[in-house]
Amino acid sequence: MNQEINVRITGEAGQGIVSVGMMLCRMYKDTGRHVFAIQDYMSRIRGGNNYFQIRVADKPVFSPRAKADVIIALDKDAVAVNKSALAEGGLLILDAGKYDIKSLEKGWFSAPIYALAQAAGGPFYANSVALGMFAAMTCGGPEAAYKAIDKEFGGKGAEIVKNNKLAVRKGYDYVVVKIKDCSFSVSGAQHDRGCLLAGNEALALGAIAAGCKFYTAYPMSPSTGIMNTVADYAGKYGIIVEQAEDEIAAVNMAVGASFAGVRAMTASSGGGFALMCEGLSLAAMTETPLVIAVVMRPGPATGFPTRTAQEDLEFVLHAGHGEFARAVYTPGSPEECFIAAKRAFNTAERFQLPALILSDQYLAESFINIKFPDTSAEPPDRGRIFKSGIAPEPGRYEYSPDGVSPRIIPARSGALAVADSDEHGTESHITESAEVRVKMTRKRLHLKLAGLAKEILPPTVVNPGAKIMLCGFGSTLGVMREACAAAKGAGFIHYSQVWPFPEKSTLTALKGAERVLTMENNASGQLARLIRRETGLKPTGSILKYDGRPFTLDEVAAALEEGK
Amino acid sequence: MEIKDFNSIDPVAWCPGCGNFGIQGALKAALAKLGKKPQELLLVSGIGQAAKMPHYINANFFNGLHGRALPAAAAAKISNRELTVIVTTGDGDCYGEGGNHFIHNIRRNTDITVIVHDNQIYGLTKGQASPTSEPGMKTKIQPGGVILTPFPPLEMALALGCGFVARGYAAEREHLAELILAGINYNGFSLIDVFQPCVSFNKLNTFEWYSKRVYKVGAEHDASNKVSAMALAAEMERLPIGIIYKKEKPSYSELSGLDGMKPLVDADIGNIDISPAFSDFS
Numbered sequence: 004m005n006q007e008i009n010v011r012i013t014g015e016a017g018q019g020i021v022s023v024g025m026m027l028c029r030m031y032k033d034t035g036r037h038v039f040a041i042q043d044y045m046s047r048i049r050g051g052n053n054y055f056q057i058r059v060a061d062k063p064v065f066s067p068r069a070k071a072d073v074i075i076a077l078d079k080d081a082v083a084v085n086k087s088a089l090a091e092g093g094l095l096i097l098d099a100g101k102y103d104i105k106s107l108e109k110g111w112f113s114a115p116i117y118a119l120a121q122a123a124g125g126p127f128y129a130n131s132v133a134l135g136m137f138a139a140m141t142c143g144g145p146e147a148a149y150k151a152i153d154k155e156f157g158g159k160g161a162e163i164v165k166n167n168k169l170a171v172r173k174g175y176d177y178v179v180v181k182i183k184d185c186s187f188s189v190s191g192a193q194h195d196r197g198c199l200l201a202g203n204e205a206l207a208l209g210a211i212a213a214g215c216k217f218y219t220a221y222p223m224s225p226s227t228g229i230m231n232t233v234a235d236y237a238g239k240y241g242i243i244v245e246q247a248e249d250e251i252a253a254v255n256m257a258v259g260a261s262f263a264g265v266r267a268m269t270a271s272s273g274g275g276f277a278l279m280c281e282g283l284s285l286a287a288m289t290e291t292p293l294v295i296a297v298v299m300r301p302g303p304a305t306g307f308p309t310r311t312a313q314e315d316l317e318f319v320l321h322a323g324h325g326e327f328a329r330a331v332y333t334p335g336s337p338e339e340c341f342i343a344a345k346r347a348f349n350t351a352e353r354f355q356l357p358a359l360i361l362s363d364q365y366l367a368e369s370f371i372n373i374k375f376p377d378t379s380a381e382p383p384d385r386g387r388i389f390k391s392g393i394a395p396e397p398g399r400y401e402y403s404p405d406g407v408s409p410r411i412i413p414a415r416s417g418a419l420a421v422a423d424s425d426e427h428g429t430e431s432h433i434t435e436s437a438e439v440r441v442k443m444t445r446k447r448l449h450l451k452l453a454g455l456a457k458e459i460l461p462p463t464v465v466n467p468g469a470k471i472m473l474c475g476f477g478s479t480l481g482v483m484r485e486a487c488a489a490a491k492g493a494g495f496i497h498y499s500q501v502w503p504f505p506e507k508s509t510l511t512a513l514k515g516a517e518r519v520l521t522m523e524n525n526a527s528g529q530l531a532r533l534i535r536r537e538t539g540l541k542p543t544g545s546i547l548k549y550d551g552r553p554f555t556l557d558e559v560a561a562a563l564e565e566g567k
Numbered sequence: 568m569e570i571k572d573f574n575s576i577d578p579v580a581w582c583p584g585c586g587n588f589g590i591q592g593a594l595k596a597a598l599a600k601l602g603k604k605p606q607e608l609l610l611v612s613g614i615g616q617a618a619k620m621p622h623y624i625n626a627n628f629f630n631g632l633h634g635r636a637l638p639a640a641a642a643a644k645i646s647n648r649e650l651t652v653i654v655t656t657g658d659g660d661c662y663g664e665g666g667n668h669f670i671h672n673i674r675r676n677t678d679i680t681v682i683v684h685d686n687q688i689y690g691l692t693k694g695q696a697s698p699t700s701e702p703g704m705k706t707k708i709q710p711g712g713v714i715l716t717p718f719p720p721l722e723m724a725l726a727l728g729c730g731f732v733a734r735g736y737a738a739e740r741e742h743l744a745e746l747i748l749a750g751i752n753y754n755g756f757s758l759i760d761v762f763q764p765c766v767s768f769n770k771l772n773t774f775e776w777y778s779k780r781v782y783k784v785g786a787e788h789d790a791s792n793k794v795s796a797m798a799l800a801a802e803m804e805r806l807p808i809g810i811i812y813k814k815e816k817p818s819y820s821e822l823s824g825l826d827g828m829k830p831l832v833d834a835d836i837g838n839i840d841i842s843p844a845f846s847d848f849s
Contacts (some may be wrong), residue, residue, distance in 0.1 A: 015798075255642075259629065
């Protein structure tokens with residue numbers, strides 16, 4: 004195992020847990036450590052219990068651990084909720100006086116967090132006191148914490164920055180003086196500092212880089228982060244971000260904008276995407292490019308709004324009435340989210356159909372340090388667009404060998420742009436013809452699907468044909484990568500695109516494996532069914548987790564051990 | 568431009584004598600006067616008999632989903648603010664299925680013109696009550712008569728701050744053409760609710776019924792006065808047609824900053840430098 008520590012900051016909503024979590028990530032990254040951070044929070048604005056857990060290592064890390072070596076709890080409930088997550092030999096710091104806790108259990112240490120915060124300006128500086136304590140216990144100095152304070156609060160005025168730094172100092176000094184025998188340090192590694200990104204942000208940056216000029220959505224956790232990031236850059240990149248009155252409006256606006264010639268996208272989670280299904284079908288029928296990101300959370304209905312799941316794989320594969328071709332991307336990391344967004348726009352325009360990106364809360368909101376990606380990959384390709392003159396006979400939807408006919412942009416070519424959600428002939432007027440129906444279905448479904456199948460993103464395959472082969476899609480890439488690297492006789496295949504399904508590479512990768520196990524954040528093994536349906540190969544089992552939480556490395560390692 | 572420039576080759580599928588023909592004639596006359604080429608116009612519709620209109624006018628068209636014309640139209644206008652965008656919709660499409668979009672697109676105030684063929688009945692699904700059907704009207708689904716309170720489009724639009732609210736009548740073609748032209752020339756969301764007799768399914772609100780009741784709003788009406796506009800819109804015995812309310816207000820294009828940008832559709836996306844954004848996350 005690499006040299007690593009796991010730290011957790013926890014408290015109730017409103018105590019700035021995310022803020023201090025992000026500062027911790029920056030502190031570790033800027034001192035040469037690799038980080039992987041998960042957010043666990045409740046669907047409420049105040050109260051409850053939230054935590055931010057960071058895995059800090061001298062080598063790149065891609066998944067969360069089950070336990071934390073150091074936990075700082077900012078309120079009484081946080082102690083009760085998080086104490087079971089303390090690793091053997093770990094340290095849980097709490098403010099016993101403030102929380103009215105009479106007896107300390109093994110590994111607990113009481114520090115006057117709130118007295119220190121008060122001395123810095125008030126109880127809301129408790130999170131920065133904690134930052135200072137982490138800096139002392141794990142980082143060897145307060146400078147990187149100060150820098151993180153500058154980045155986090157720089158825009159809020161000198162007074163705020165000064166008080167936060169004072170709070171850091173107080174936390175730092177307290178630990179240096181009072182907790183002498185703690186050694187949770189990880190040496191800094193040499194890595195290019197790169198950036199700290201979560202899936203939602205990377206996906207948004209990919210969309211901006213792809214030339215998305217109209218982003219419309221109705222806010223829904225955990226997809227809203229994409230809209231936040233696009234909105235942050237809207238002015239700079241000339242993008243209109245429009246908050247729709249509902250998801251039905253969002254998808255129809257995205258289709259309308261795309262019809263008018265603009266790269267447009269929308270996003271939601273399962274419930275909102277359910278409302279978009281008719282619009283998805285509309286994009287297919289009118290052969291209008293459409294990009295939708297679906298950031299999954301557990302259902303049914305409202306489910307677990309702030310937690311994670313991979314329950315909507317089959318839903319997204321089949322969403323929308325009628326039969327039509329689509330592409331479904333399932334990126335496994337922020338880097339893959341960036342590429343998937345760019346790819347989805349190209350696919351949507353080149354094939355004139357819906358391209359979906361399937362993510363989940365865990366991928367969307369977990370932070371990792373990555374190198375600056377190659378921004379030149381997947382340059383925009385707008386496909387066939389009719390440039391000028393009179394519309395070609397026989398019209399916008401002329402039959403073509405690959406099912407794709409030149410798009411017409413309204414008021415930009417001299418030809419008329421026409422689209423209909425009814426079955427239509429090549430000139431886009433409504434038809435009842437059986438012959439036309441068959442030809443148009445072939446165009447929208449068979450021909451386009453054949454084209455898509457020629458350029459499926461290749462799955463990531465490690466140790467093909469190993470004794471135990473794991474199969475996963477989307478957010479499980481990191482944990483499979485780490486678990487298989489540590490276990491003997493284990494390999495994996497990870498799909499960054501599940502539709503069209505890469506049948507051949509699947510059969511090649513799994514050939515010779517004794518056990519084929521899918522790893523999925525759902526209760527029914529949806530990927531296992533997909534593999535069986537598309538390849539005829541029946542996975543021998545599935546490792547399923549459907550409690551709303553992501554797989555930890557510990558769980559997968561244990562499952563592989565058991566699998567031997 | 569001349570009326571014939573807007574003639575479509577698609578054969579019309581409306582019933583003989585339908586009120587829609589009057590609206591079609593008025594729309595073509597308004598477009599001829601407007602002077603824009605078919606290539607510069609975009610007609611957007613949902614589903615229903617009114618939604619077939621774009622097929623019968625020579626112009627760009629997007630005939631989308633039931634109730635969803637407004638979001639598609641608003642986004643097309645946002646994407647290319649040089650387009651003249653006109654929505655042809657019905658009382659079921661716009662006030663029923665798409666009611667939420669009606670509300671919020673008035674608030675959004677993109678510069679689009681919405682012509683609602685209001686026949687107070689569902690035609691394409693063969694004669695059920697619509698949001699504007701009169702209480703007591705008997706249908707196959709409502710054999711005891713409609714019991715719901717009618718949706719008041721004009722009052723609703725006024726309450727929501729719509730800057731151009733008008734009502735026309737399919738039998739008053741020239742008058743309607745003037746309303747449509749005024750709506751297109753208004754910079755913002757313009758609503759034209761049009762009485763459109765359904766000769767097949769609405770045996771109550773017939774040409775004769777409307778003709779007895781409608782009257783043209785005279786010069787004495789101050790269309791910039793919202794209180795008197797509300798009073799006109801609420802009239803039930805006699806039915807005023809004309810511009811009920813008109814007041815300039817900033818459009819979406821102005822407030823969103825679109826006016827200061829080249830149309831989104833003309834943005835060059837070939838060479839976007841995303842590196843500075845990544846640096847922000849360092």
